[in-house]
Structure formats: structure tokens, C-alpha cells
Amino acid sequence: DAGVIQSPRHEVTEMGQEVTLRCKPISGHDYLFWYRQTMMRGLELLIYFNNNVPIDDSGMPEDRFSAKMPNASFSTLKIQPSEPRDSAVYFCASSIVAGGPYNEQFFGPGTRLTVL
Amino acid sequence: DQQVKQNSPSLSVQEGRISILNCDYTNSMFDYFLWYKKYPAEGPTFLISISSIKDKNEDGRFTVFLNKSAKHLSLHIVPSQPGDSAVYFCAAGSSGSARQLTFGSGTQLTVLP
Numbered sequence: 001d002a003g004v005i006q007s008p009r010h011e012v013t014e015m016g017q018e019v020t021l022r023c024k025p026i027s028g029h030d031y032l033f034w035y036r037q038t039m040m041r042g043l044e045l046l047i048y049f050n051n052n053v054p055i056d057d058s059g060m061p062e063d064r065f066s067a068k069m070p071n072a073s074f075s076t077l078k079i080q081p082s083e084p085r086d087s088a089v090y091f092c093a094s095s096i097v098a099g100g101p102y103n104e105q106f107f108g109p110g111t112r113l114t115v116l
Numbered sequence: 117d118q119q120v121k122q123n124s125p126s127l128s129v130q131e132g133r134i135s136i137l138n139c140d141y142t143n144s145m146f147d148y149f150l151w152y153k154k155y156p157a158e159g160p161t162f163l164i165s166i167s168s169i170k171d172k173n174e175d176g177r178f179t180v181f182l183n184k185s186a187k188h189l190s191l192h193i194v195p196s197q198p199g200d201s202a203v204y205f206c207a208a209g210s211s212g213s214a215r216q217l218t219f220g221s222g223t224q225l226t227v228l229p
Binding site: 035041048050093103108 | 122148150152157158159160161162165167205209215216217218219220221222
């Protein structure tokens with residue numbers, strides 16, 4: 001298996017532009033998570049899905065952030081409009097309900113977003 | 117309100133010595149804990165876990181200790197190797213809250229040759 005795939009790996013954009021981050025979870029995994037990593041706050045959970053349905057989006061910082069999961073193999077995280085304070089590394093992770101008691105999550109390589 | 121705290125942002129250890137990374141939590145509902153390791157430009161990868169019914173779990177050079185009364189866990193790496201240099205994240209979960217994990221802010225471990 002190729003693992004969790006994220007694209008792009010790096011994104012540089014200007015303030016006010018729309019940014020779309022993409023994620024392909026591991027095949028067969030039924031949970032998908034979006035995280036943001038910053039120096040100050042570490043790894044923050046933004047939103048997670050179960051069987052393509054958003055379960056908890058309380059970590060989404062503002063209405064400028066939205067996430068979708070149209071099918072089991074694809075999810076997007078969109079920021080519109082983007083701001084410099086959105087600059088961070090965004091990770092996607094997936095897990096499977098039958099994967100054991102400790103809910104191990106498998107992470108993608110991340111997208112480094114820079115908003116100028 | 118950080119429910120999982122890693123108070124040391126960085127730690128340097130000599131090769132061959134023991135590395136001890138610490139983690140504190142505040143939520144009594146957490147009943148299992150994981151450690152993840154992260155190299156630059158890569159995503160975090162699972163390292164070791166422990167259930168709240170245990171106080172120790174060992175896997176090769178890595179041992180995690182849990183002190184429930186103190187709401188504290190630690191990761192011991194013995195002996196430390198230069199390849200262990202990475203950011204280590206502590207994470208906690210609750211059996212009653214689906215698959216969600218709460219992560220700490222991470223500790224950068226540097227093992228000096």
C-alpha cells in the first residue's frame with residue numbers, strides 16, 4: 001500500500017487566494033483526520049470523518065476553512081480566503097475501526113503551506 | 117486548554133545514554149496513550165502505545181511508563197542512537213470518544229554522536 005497520499009507537498013500563495021489541499025487515505029480505512037502543525041500549538045485536530053461523514057469539526061479555526069470527503073478515497077481541505085497566519089504544515093491521517101484498541105493513525109507526508 | 121502537554125520543547129542526549137521524554141495530561145477520560153516519532157519533511161509515525169490498565173510497555177529500546185495517579189507518562193529510549201533524533205509527540209485517546217486522538221506539542225530529541 002502506498003500509504004496516505006497528500007498533494008501538493010508545498011504550496012506558496014498570496015493572501016486572499018483560495019487554497020485546496022488534497023488527501024487520499026489508505027484503502028479500506030474508514031476514518032480520516034485533518035491536522036495542522038505549528039510551532040506554538042503542535043498538532044491540532046481540525047476535523048475528522050467517519051465513512052465520509054464529518055463527525056467533529058470543532059477544531060476548524062474559522063469559517064474560511066472547509067473540508068469535504070466526497071468518497072472513501074478522497075478528501076479536500078479548503079481555505080478561502082487564505083491569510084498569512086494560516087501558514088503551517090497540514091497533515092492528513094487515516095485509521096480503521098478494526099485496527100486494534102489504540103486507534104493508531106497513519107499520517108501522510110504533509111503539505112507545507114506558506115501564505116505571503 | 118491543552119489536555120496533553122509536553123513541557124520540554126527540546127532535549128539533547130549523548131549517543132548510548134538514556135533519553136527520557138515526558139508527557140502530562142489533564143483529562144481523566146483518557147484510557148490509552150501513544151507515542152509518535154516525526155522526521156523532518158515526513159508525517160508522524162506510530163512508535164509505541166500503552167493502555168491505562170498497564171503501567172509499562174516495552175518494545176526493544178523503547179519503553180513507555182504510565183503513572184495514572186500523576187497523569188504522567190514518559191518514553192525511555194535506551195540506548196539512544198543518532199537515528200533517534202526526531203520530534204516525539206505524545207497522544208491520548210478515550211475509548212468512549214470514537215477514534216479521536218489529542219496530541220501534545222512535541223519534543224525535539226537530538227542524539228549527539
